[in-house]
Amino acid sequence: MKTLHRDEKASRMDYAVSVDLGGTNMRVAAVDSRGRILEERRIPTRVERGRDDVVRRMCDLIIKIIASRKAGRCVGVGVGVPGLVYYNRELHESPNFPGRGNFPFKRKMEGRLPVPVIIDNDANVAALGEVWKGAARDVENACLFTLGTGVGCGIVLRGKIWSGTRGIASEAGHMVVDPDGELCNCGTRGCLETIAAAPWMVRRAHWAGERGESEPLRKLFAKKKNASAFDVCRIAEQGDPAARRVFQLAGRALGLAVANLTTILDLQKFIIAGGAANAWKMFSPSMKKEAFARSYVYRAERLPIVQSRLIDKAGLLGAARLVWQEHQD
Ligand SMILES: [Zn+2]
Structure with missing residues (x-):
């Protein structure tokens, strides 16, 4: 070597x-x-x-x-x-x-x-x-989530990546946040990824449209088969309750993950990155509310959860x- x-x-x-x-x-x-x-x-x-x-x-x-x-x-x-x-x-x-x-x-x-x-x-x-140079440069213990095709996660402790025993630590995208949830491609149910990854948000919006819960969502998917999380976000921003719920669910799941991780690791900051993080206004209130409700460690410090700075x-x-x-x- x-x-x-x-x-x-x-x-x-x-x-x-x-x-x-x-x-x-x-x-x-x-x-x-x-x-x-x-x-x-x-x-x-x-x-x-x-x-x-x-x-x-x-x-x-x-x-x-x-x-x-x-x-x-x-x-x-x-x-x-x-x-x-x-x-x-x-x-x-x-x-x-x-x-x-x-x-x-x-x-x-x-x-x-x-x-x-x-x-x-x-x-x-x-x-x-x-x-090193971004949103968490003032701390040395932090966790980042990337919301994209999946949910990626990285944990830095004392300034270094925490790799675990075999190098595969920090797979928090597969942390179970809903034991009765949807089947994830890792083989279990209700992983964070099945709620907060962009394709899953789109899928949930599609289902809501099909169930007749939202006319704008039904129309979106009738017109655009490969609609994106960005399209769903625009409908949510216009106030559609079903579209808003998709992001509230994602925020809640992220908040649970934040609460669990910080209760165990007592971190200093969380960073949310990836394309779907652009829906920040739609999911961050429920994320922070859930983290606050579920972790006394989070409550003790009012831990900052911020958007990526380096993109x-x-x-x-x-x-x-x-x-x-x-x-x-
Ligand atoms: Zn999984």
Whole structure:
């Protein structure tokens, strides 16, 4: 295994290369030790071509960036990947990438690159990014939820990602918040994800329309088969009770998760990120009310729950921070 150049002191010109590997695009950046993005490029991920192809094109782009930089040295590469990252950040498994079973993501990348590589789950690195330079930069114990296709979660304790025993901690999207709820694709019922992930919010709005609870929702889905959470949010903002209820339910589920996590971990801040976080006005009142009602630890401190500040830069900065933490430890 390659190790970082701990013996050499980083110069001010040195940089980490970070990758935000999304389902549609991968973004690669050079980031200095103070968290400044020196350069950023993006190319399509093309998951359908398979994981080896994704790794090959990602490494080609990283090499291009390293070769083009006139000053400083690349101290390492950090990658935020969707899915689970196991065992000392060696193995990767993701339902979003074709190919079954574990994939030695880090080893494959290090076979192509002249520098060490560190990988972690995308929500974990986004949480680290927010603690380093974003909405939680004033604290060292924080939790981030990303509301997207699923519900991602990352927990940072004492300034570092909490990875658990095998590396797969913080999967709070699969925390059960309704034991009698809908069947989740993880195999259990009533996970946070089945209420607060964007596709589930859309599904619940669709059901409400079909049940005749809302004429605007019925019309929306009759006209637009692939309506989004954004469309549902617009109807909620116009005051439709059924559409509003979709977001209130999501807020309540998030509030339960916040209450449970902070009762256990006594955190300092929660950050809500991801596309569906734009419906903040619709879900945040019920989220805060529920957290307040369900956790005396939350009540004691009136814990802040805030929106992401870095938005789409959280992953890039967090992945770079991972590299710098290894380098500076
Ligand atoms: Zn689940």
